[in-house]
Amino acid sequence: MAQPGSIFCGSADHGLSRRGFLGAAGAATAGTFAADMTRLDGLKNPLLAGQVKRQQKSVILLWLAGGASQFETWDPKPGQSTGGPYSKIKTSANDVHISELLPKMAQRMNHTAIIRSINSKIGDHGGGASLMETGRVKDPGLIYPDIGAIAARELGRADSQVPDYVSMYTSTEGRRKGTSGFLGARYAPMFLSDKQIPDNMRRLEAISDVDHKDRAALRDLLSKRFTKARHSEKINSHTTAYSRVHGLMSSEKLFDIEQEPESVRAKYGPRQFAQQCLIARRLVEAGTPFVKVARAWWDSHGQNFETHRELCADLDHAMSTLLDDLEERGLLENTLVVTLGEFGRTPKINASLGRDHFANAWSCSLSGCGVRGGSFYGKTEPEGNTVADGEVGAAEVFATILEALGIDHEKEYMIGSRPIPLSDFGAKPIKEVLA
Amino acid sequence: MTWSDPEKLKRVKDFGISGIAFCVARESGSGKLFFGNSDFKVYEVDALAEKPEPAAFEAEGHQSYVTGIVQNQTQLVSGSYDGNLIWWDSESKKPTRTVKAHERWIRNVTASPDGSIVASVADDMVGKLWDAKSGETMHTLKDHKEETPDHYPSMLYAGAFSPDGKWLATADKVGHIAVWEVASGKKAAELESPGMYTWDPRARRHSIGGIRSVAFSHDSKLLAAGGIGKIGNIDHLGGPSRVEIFDWQKGESLHVIEDNELKGLVEQIEFDPSGNWLLAAGGDHGGFVSFYSVETGKLIKQDKAPMHVHQLAMNDDSTGFFAVGHGKIAHYEFKSDHPPGPAEPPLPEDAA
Numbered sequence: 107m108a109q110p111g112s113i114f115c116g117s118a119d120h121g122l123s124r125r126g127f128l129g130a131a132g133a134a135t136a137g138t139f140a141a142d143m144t145r146l147d148g149l150k151n152p153l154l155a156g157q158v159k160r161q162q163k164s165v166i167l168l169w170l171a172g173g174a175s176q177f178e179t180w181d182p183k184p185g186q187s188t189g190g191p192y193s194k195i196k197t198s199a200n201d202v203h204i205s206e207l208l209p210k211m212a213q214r215m216n217h218t219a220i221i222r223s224i225n226s227k228i229g230d231h232g233g234g235a236s237l238m239e240t241g242r243v244k245d246p247g248l249i250y251p252d253i254g255a256i257a258a259r260e261l262g263r264a265d266s267q268v269p270d271y272v273s274m275y276t277s278t279e280g281r282r283k284g285t286s287g288f289l290g291a292r293y294a295p296m297f298l299s300d301k302q303i304p305d306n307m308r309r310l311e312a313i314s315d316v317d318h319k320d321r322a323a324l325r326d327l328l329s330k331r332f333t334k335a336r337h338s339e340k341i342n343s344h345t346t347a348y349s350r351v352h353g354l355m356s357s358e359k360l361f362d363i364e365q366e367p368e369s370v371r372a373k374y375g376p377r378q379f380a381q382q383c384l385i386a387r388r389l390v391e392a393g394t395p396f397v398k399v400a401r402a403w404w405d406s407h408g409q410n411f412e413t414h415r416e417l418c419a420d421l422d423h424a425m426s427t428l429l430d431d432l433e434e435r436g437l438l439e440n441t442l443v444v445t446l447g448e449f450g451r452t453p454k455i456n457a458s459l460g461r462d463h464f465a466n467a468w469s470c471s472l473s474g475c476g477v478r479g480g481s482f483y484g485k486t487e488p489e490g491n492t493v494a495d496g497e498v499g500a501a502e503v504f505a506t507i508l509e510a511l512g513i514d515h516e517k518e519y520m521i522g523s524r525p526i527p528l529s530d531f532g533a534k535p536i537k538e539v540l541a
Numbered sequence: 542m543t544w545s546d547p548e549k550l551k552r553v554k555d556f557g558i559s560g561i562a563f564c565v566a567r568e569s570g571s572g573k574l575f576f577g578n579s580d581f582k583v584y585e586v587d588a589l590a591e592k593p594e595p596a597a598f599e600a601e602g603h604q605s606y607v608t609g610i611v612q613n614q615t616q617l618v619s620g621s622y623d624g625n626l627i628w629w630d631s632e633s634k635k636p637t638r639t640v641k642a643h644e645r646w647i648r649n650v651t652a653s654p655d656g657s658i659v660a661s662v663a664d665d666m667v668g669k670l671w672d673a674k675s676g677e678t679m680h681t682l683k684d685h686k687e688e689t690p691d692h693y694p695s696m697l698y699a700g701a702f703s704p705d706g707k708w709l710a711t712a713d714k715v716g717h718i719a720v721w722e723v724a725s726g727k728k729a730a731e732l733e734s735p736g737m738y739t740w741d742p743r744a745r746r747h748s749i750g751g752i753r754s755v756a757f758s759h760d761s762k763l764l765a766a767g768g769i770g771k772i773g774n775i776d777h778l779g780g781p782s783r784v785e786i787f788d789w790q791k792g793e794s795l796h797v798i799e800d801n802e803l804k805g806l807v808e809q810i811e812f813d814p815s816g817n818w819l820l821a822a823g824g825d826h827g828g829f830v831s832f833y834s835v836e837t838g839k840l841i842k843q844d845k846a847p848m849h850v851h852q853l854a855m856n857d858d859s860t861g862f863f864a865v866g867h868g869k870i871a872h873y874e875f876k877s878d879h880p881p882g883p884a885e886p887p888l889p890e891d892a893a
Contacts, residue, residue: 187579187580191605191622279744415696457868458826
C-alpha cells in the first residue's frame with residue numbers, strides 16, 4: 107500500500123519551514139500538547155502562516171442531506187413548467203445565474219464553479235449517498251473509503267495532533283457516519299451527532315490539569331529512555347498514538363465557538379448550520395484537512411418551495427459567510443468548499459407542491475482551492491429533465507475534487523495485489539472548472 | 542327555492558387544466574371563472590360549458606406563480622410571487638395598471654365585500670390595503686415577524702375581510718393572526734394558533750405548516766383559521782387538516798378541528814351565511830372538501846376531491862362552489878329543495 111501523503115514534500119525549504127513552524131509552536135506552548143493552538147498561534151507569524159497556507163490544503167464539504175433541488179439552487183429554470191415560482195438572479199460572474207434564493211452567494215460566484223450535469227442514476231438516499239461519498243458504486247468485496255477518509259490520508263500529517271476528518275451531522279434523518287473503508291480506523295471521521303463539542307475529549311475531573319501534564323511528561327520521559335536504544339515501527343506508532351490522543355484532547359477548544367470574537371460569531375449568526383461552518387473554519391485553520399458539515403433535511407416531497415425558502419436561506423448565509431471568512435484569513439485559496447448531496451430533485455412538481463428524488467440531471471458547486479471561480483460546466487435541457495451537454499457521474503465529481511486539491515486522482519492504493527485508484531477507473535476530472 | 546344542505550354534497554363534474562391553479566374568482570350569476578396559474582398567467586373559463594376551454598390572458602402579465610385574484614365588475618386584480626399586483630380589464634384581458642406591491646412573494650389577494658378595497662399579503666410580512674379604483678395604498682399593516690422563533694424566514698400566507706367590511710384578518714406561518722380595523726389600519730386584535738406550525742429540531746431541522754386560510758363568519762363575530770396540525774415526518778403533508786374557530790373579539794378559541802381522515806393543508810374556509818356550517822378545502826397529494834358544524838365542530842360531510850384544492854369560489858346562493866387546484870377544476874353542489882333538517886313526511890293524498 108502506498109504511504110500516506112504528507113503536506114511536507116521533503117525539500118530542504120519545507121523541512122526548514124516545518125522545523126521553524128514546530129519550533130515556534132513548541133516555544134509558544136512550552137512543550138505541552140496544545141496541537142490545536144499551535145497552528146493558530148503559528149499563523150500569527152506571517153512567514154509561517156504563508157508556509158502553512160501554501161502547504162495545507164483542506165476541504166469543507168457542505169453535505170445537503172436529503173437532496174437539494176437544483177432548480178432552487180444552482181440551475182434555475184424560471185418560466186418553465188418545471189421551474190417553480192422562483193426567479194433567477196445575476197451573479198458576480200458573467201453568464202452565471204442562480205436561484206434568487208441564494209442572493210448572497212450570487213455576489214460570491216467569482217469564487218465558485220457550478221457543475222450542472224450530474225447524472226448519478228441512483229435515486230435512493232442510501233445508495234445515492236454512498237455513491238456520491240465514495241465516487242463509485244458499492245463493491246461487495248471491498249469497502250471503499252469516502253472522500254473525507256481519502257483527503258485525511260492524502261492531506262493529513264502522520265503525526266498530526268488535530269483530527270484529520272471531522273464529520274458533523276446533528277439531524278437524525280439520513281444520518282451517516284462516513285467510512286474510511288479499507289484505509290482503516292486511522293482515517294475514520296470524528297463524528298459529531300448530538301453536540302458541537304465532542305464527548306470524551308476532556309480529561310477526567312478527578313485528574314487535575316497539573317497531574318495530567320505531569321503524567322504526560324513522565325510517560326514522555328520513560329518513553330524516550332525506552333526508545334533510546336530501540337528502533338521499532340510499533341514503538342513509534344505507540345508513541346504517536348499517545349501524542350495524537352493528547353493533541354485531540356487539547357483540540358477541544360477548536361470546537362468551541364465562544365473562543366471566537368463576538369464580531370465573528372455575529373457574522374455567522376444564531377443558526378446551527380452556520381455555527382458548524384465556523385467550527386469547520388477553526389478546524390481547517392488549525393490543520394484539519396477534511397470537515398464535513400451536513401445540513402439536513404432537504405427531502406422536500408411536500409412543500410418544496412417552502413422548504414427551500416428556509417434551507418436555502420440557511421445555506422446562502424452560512425456558505426457566503428464561510429467563504430468571506432476564509433478569504434479574509436487567506437485560507438480560501440487552499441480550502442475547497444463543496445456543496446453536494448445524494449441527488450437532486452425532480453423537475454415535475456407533485457400535488458403537494460413537492461419535488462421527489464432525482465439523480466438524472468442535477469448540480470453541485472465547488473468554491474475556493476483549485477477552482478476556476480465564476481465558471482460552470484454542463485447543461486440541462488430547458489425543463490431540466492435530462493442532461494443536454496457534458497454529462498458526468500459521481501466518479502468525475504470525485505476526480506475533480508481530488509484534482510482541485512492537487513491530489514493525483516489516478517494514484518493507486520494497493521489492496522493486496524489489487525490496485526485501487528483514488529477515483530473510479532477511467533474517471534476524468536472536469537478540467538473546465540479547475541484553475 | 543333551494544337551500545344549502547352539506548349532506549347533499551356531490552361533485553357535478555371536474556375537468557383537467559394545464560398546470561396548477563392557485564386562485565379563482567367567479568363572475569356573479571355565471572360559471573365564468575378567472576383563475577391564476579403556475580404558468581404565470583391568468584385564465585378565463587366557463588366552467589359550466591359542456592367542454593370547458595380555459596383561455597389565457599395573453600398580454601404581458603406576471604413573472605411568477607399567480608397566487609391571488611379578485612373581481613369587481615369588469616375589473617380583475619391579480620397578485621403573484623413576482624410581488625406585483627396587476628389590474629386587468631376582464632373583457633379586453635389586458636392590464637390597466639401594474640403596481641410593485643411587495644418586496645417578496647404575494648401569497649394572497651382578497652377584496653372587501655363591496656369591492657372597493659383590495660388587500661394583499663406577502664412574505665415581506667406586510668399586509669397592504671389598496672383603493673381598488675385608484676390603485677393607491679390606503680394602509681400598510683405591520684405586525685407579523687419576519688423570522689420564525691427558530692430564526693428562519695417566516696411567511697404571511699392568508700388574508701380575509703369580514704362580511705361587514707370593517708375588519709381584515711391576516712395570518713402567518715407560525716400561527717399568529719392579526720385583526721385590523723380597515724378604516725384606520727390599526728390592529729384591533731391578535732390571536733395565536735401555534736398548532737398550525739411544526740418545527741422539527743431533531744430529525745429534519747426545518748419547519749412546515751402555517752395558517753393558509755382565514756375567514757370570518759357572516760355576522761363577523763367568529764374567525765376561523767385553517768392549516769395543518771403537527772406533523773411527524775415533515776417531508777410530506779401527512780398531518781391532520783386543521784381548523785381553529787375563534788370568538789376573535791373575546792380572544793377565545795371555540796373549537797380546534799383536526800381531521801385525520803383526509804389529511805393536508807386547509808387552503809380555504811367558507812362560512813355558511815346562516816351560520817350552521819363551515820366549509821374547509823385543501824389537500825396533500827390528494828384533496829378534500831369537508832363540512833363541519835360551526836356549533837359543535839363535528840364533521841358533517843366530506844369528499845375526497847380529485848386534486849389538491851388551492852382555492853374555491855362559492856356560487857351566489859351558497860349551494861355550490863367551483864374548486865381549483867392541481868391540474869383540475871371541480872364543480873360541487875350541495876343544494877336541497879327543502880330547508881335543512883329532517884324532511885317533512887309527505888302529506889296524505891286525501892289531505893292534499
